Amino acid sequence: MKKVKVATVWLDGCSGCHMSLLDMDAAIISLAQKIDLVYGPLVDAQEFPEDVDVTLVEGAVSSHDDVNKLQKVRQRTHLLISLGDCAVTGNVPAMRNSIPVNKLLQRIYVEGAQEGKVVPTDGVPALLKQARPLREFVKVDMCLPGCPPPAKTIAAVISDLVDGKKREAGYAVKFG
Amino acid sequence: MPKKKLSIRIDGELINAVEGQTILQAAKANGKYIPTLCDLEGLTPVGACRLCIVEVSGTDRLFQACTTPIQDGMSVITTSARLTHDRRISLELLFVERNHVCAVCVSNGRCELQSLASAMGISTVRFAYNYPKLGVDLSHPRFVLDHNRCILCTRCVRVCADLEGAHVWELTSRGIHSRIVSDLNQRWGDSRSCTNCGKCVQACPTGALAEKGYAVEEMVKRTDNISSLVERREVQV
Numbered sequence: 043m044k045k046v047k048v049a050t051v052w053l054d055g056c057s058g059c060h061m062s063l064l065d066m067d068a069a070i071i072s073l074a075q076k077i078d079l080v081y082g083p084l085v086d087a088q089e090f091p092e093d094v095d096v097t098l099v100e101g102a103v104s105s106h107d108d109v110n111k112l113q114k115v116r117q118r119t120h121l122l123i124s125l126g127d128c129a130v131t132g133n134v135p136a137m138r139n140s141i142p143v144n145k146l147l148q149r150i151y152v153e154g155a156q157e158g159k160v161v162p163t164d165g166v167p168a169l170l171k172q173a174r175p176l177r178e179f180v181k182v183d184m185c186l187p188g189c190p191p192p193a194k195t196i197a198a199v200i201s202d203l204v205d206g207k208k209r210e211a212g213y214a215v216k217f218g
Numbered sequence: 219m220p221k222k223k224l225s226i227r228i229d230g231e232l233i234n235a236v237e238g239q240t241i242l243q244a245a246k247a248n249g250k251y252i253p254t255l256c257d258l259e260g261l262t263p264v265g266a267c268r269l270c271i272v273e274v275s276g277t278d279r280l281f282q283a284c285t286t287p288i289q290d291g292m293s294v295i296t297t298s299a300r301l302t303h304d305r306r307i308s309l310e311l312l313f314v315e316r317n318h319v320c321a322v323c324v325s326n327g328r329c330e331l332q333s334l335a336s337a338m339g340i341s342t343v344r345f346a347y348n349y350p351k352l353g354v355d356l357s358h359p360r361f362v363l364d365h366n367r368c369i370l371c372t373r374c375v376r377v378c379a380d381l382e383g384a385h386v387w388e389l390t391s392r393g394i395h396s397r398i399v400s401d402l403n404q405r406w407g408d409s410r411s412c413t414n415c416g417k418c419v420q421a422c423p424t425g426a427l428a429e430k431g432y433a434v435e436e437m438v439k440r441t442d443n444i445s446s447l448v449e450r451r452e453v454q455v
């Protein structure tokens with residue numbers, strides 16, 4: 043049987059969703075036999091490959107870099123899943139949304155800093171005015187809310203997809 | 219004088235009800251579930267959240283079960299595709315209107331808004347989030363008001379007026395600008411009419427009103443205490 047190509051992407055999130063993904067205990071062993079993890083923080087690949095079957099994206103869209111990544115991921119992915127509250131609602135990263143970006147950076151990197159009081163610009167992507175959910179930028183095929191979504195749910199979703207069952211609803215969902 | 223007995227149908231089933239009952243009361247008395255959010259047993263119903271909408275035969279209009287009195291021969295439908303669609307939209311709008319960051323909320327896991335969303339299988343909303351800039355009032359020595367989590371159900375307003383008799387809470391402004399205010403829009407801590415009883419905190423269905431000193435997921439509300447207090451005092455309104 044051809045293995046299903048799965049990728050994971052980490053945008054503006056805390057990596058908790060990725061931790062939850064790894065937290066599925068023994069289920070990960072049987073799953074690993076059916077999927078190829080082709081890209082993401084858990085593997086080495088440098089470039090997002092073409093023709094990925096399923097991509098799980100953690101985190102809100104917070105910078106221009108995030109937008110570019112997400113658009114590329116969308117073009118190269120058959121089924122895109124918003125993984126976790128940040129990707130689905132904006133969640134904690136969006137708590138900055140009512141503060142102007144320059145004020146925010148000033149507060150954190152200048153007023154709030156002990157030393158090196160300067161807003162970094164070199165090699166860091168420029169922030170968007172607001173951190174917002176994925177579906178406001180690209181078409182999202184499925185949402186798995188939760189902070190993080192339970193490992194059991196992630197495992198169920200992936201193995202259903204691998205087995206060719208795309209269940210639209212029916213998974214237990216909860217924000218937070 | 220004993221109240222007149224009426225018979226109505228709920229989802230096709232014949233039910234004996236009493237004149238003066240609302241559709242919701244008749245449904246509850248007969249073990250029929252209708253989702254509610256702003257309603258709290260013992261407080262005057264106001265019909266703020268629209269979660270309890272039902273279909274009534276003979277008309278295309280939807281009725282709020284919590285405020286609509288029953289009529290003899292009425293036939294009520296509590297579940298349909300149309301009702302689910304409209305209830306979902308009401309809930310989604312509540313989520314986009316304020317900043318519900320459940321992950322860092324004192325009421326996470328015990329919130330009526332959150333659990334209704336789960337029960338209805340809401341995994342995302344279809345509208346753009348508003349992300350408004352809203353304040354948190356920490357001036358009261360024991361309690362907190364966080365406007366980010368308020369759904370304007372007015373349970374706090376009603377419990378304070380109906381049960382405590384203190385009339386601390388009011389609604390101000392209109393539409394998207396509506397806010398809960400204490401006294402004449404003073405800080406809660408400066409309110410001279412607040413008796414510090416905490417009934418509003420217990421009645422609040424979300425994390426908008428909470429006791430100080432609780433962290434994420436820790437705030438346990440006792441809405442049942444409010445209802446049983448009403449019952450014991452016979453202040454049925």
Ligand code: SF4
Nearest residue numbers: 318320323329424425
């Ligand atoms: S009040 Fe708290 S738990 Fe409830 S929906 Fe809002 S943020 Fe989530």
Ligand code: SF4
Nearest residue numbers: 368369371372374422
């Ligand atoms: S503070 Fe709580 S009880 Fe009062 S209107 Fe807001 S959500 Fe309802």
Ligand code: FES
Nearest residue numbers: 265267268270284
């Ligand atoms: S419970 Fe009836 S409108 Fe809110």
